[in-house]
Amino acid sequence: MADTIRVVVVDDHEMVRRGLISYLLTEPNIEVVGEASSGNKGVKVVKETKPDVVLMDLLMEDGNGIDATKDIMSFLPECKIIIITSYYDDEQVFPAIEAGAFSYLLKTARADEVITAIQKAVQGETVIEPKVANKMLNRLRPKEKMPHDDLTEREMEVLLCIAEGMTNQEISQELFIGIKTVKTHVSNILSKLNVQDRTQAAIYANRHGLVKSELK
Amino acid sequence: MADTIRVVVVDDHEMVRRGLISYLLTEPNIEVVGEASSGNKGVKVVKETKPDVVLMDLLMEDGNGIDATKDIMSFLPECKIIIITSYYDDEQVFPAIEAGAFSYLLKTARADEVITAIQKAVQGETVIEPKVANKMLNRLRPKEKMPHDDLTEREMEVLLCIAEGMTNQEISQELFIGIKTVKTHVSNILSKLNVQDRTQAAIYANRHGLVKSELK
DNA sequence: AAAAAAATCAGTCTCGAGACCGATTGGAAT
């Protein structure tokens, strides 16, 4: 393991790249063989340089880190991709892991943390930021049952209509069913969501992010 | 103007500090005289070093950039504070300017942009990132009239109750008024918001962020 | 094959929502 570790840095913030590279310059057995300012450019650079490790940001203008990670894994699966990002959303972490990311650090990481993450990566050891790990556990932990989990498919459709402010009449036309049926569904929805009326149901749906289209 | 410009860098991400400092090292007339990893530490460092320019992040763990900027301006008003942050929310920009920030850059800034911003700052020239400037103009520009701008104070109170799913009866008790009065208000609200019923009004209020408490 | 769940619809009944019309009071603007 006396070989130098070849690293590519991908981040749209030049100052972050400079910072990371300055970290790595202090390590004699690490060599920065390329850098890129976007996911798409990153893929290209990796294709050319075939590095051992990639430091990858997630949020970028042209081609995000998730897609770039998938791309890279498809043609260079032995490459270890270390995500380095500002956020530790549940939303971000899992897609990154799925895409093939090997480790997950935050931008608050100090120089030594980044270095050890790289060295461990080439040895096949994953490093996950504790905060991020917590989020992951929360996600894997049987999440608390939400009232709307009990809703059937049809009931969910009706609820979404309610959440758009439609009347029973309008819903019946929208879903091609009788108004009586709509009323049955609505009653079931109200009791399942444990709310008193359609207005509260609409509020529930909107606040719990059940509604797709967010138009301001 | 042959004097060297004394600069302090405040950012909780060490890699960003390293990046910024690496930018400035290339300029002979700029000297980094201090750095800090939080707003509060930043204030302390500035107190000790009395720099000409401070590069300041906004979002930090211990003492945000806004408060730090205010502090610094109170005891070192001739100091030029340049905000360097990831976000360009309306929410962030204005408080920063009010606090006394002199220029406003994004973390996407290249080395030369940071350098010129610093040099212009000591000459009394402000630099505002175009994207940020746009946001500012949008804020200052007479914003488009929203339906709920027409609501009276009382009507807004009633609307918020509706947005919580309360019935007219409950609202009348909440606001200590007769149910008839509530109905009058509701009718006026519906017509002003241009919606058909209280459910749509509740949806409107929630989607337009009129409701304060966001409980998941 | 049998049982359970989901989706559909009918009838009836009560009550709250909201429209429409009108009225009084008090404060702010002109």
Add this chain to the structure above:
DNA sequence: ATTCCAATCGGTCTCGAGACTGATTTTTTT
């Protein structure tokens, strides 16, 4: 002083919402 408007309340009327009970059909699960 007068006008305007916000806030308050009354009466009446209609209609949709939702509860409750019960039924049929289809799909899924066991």
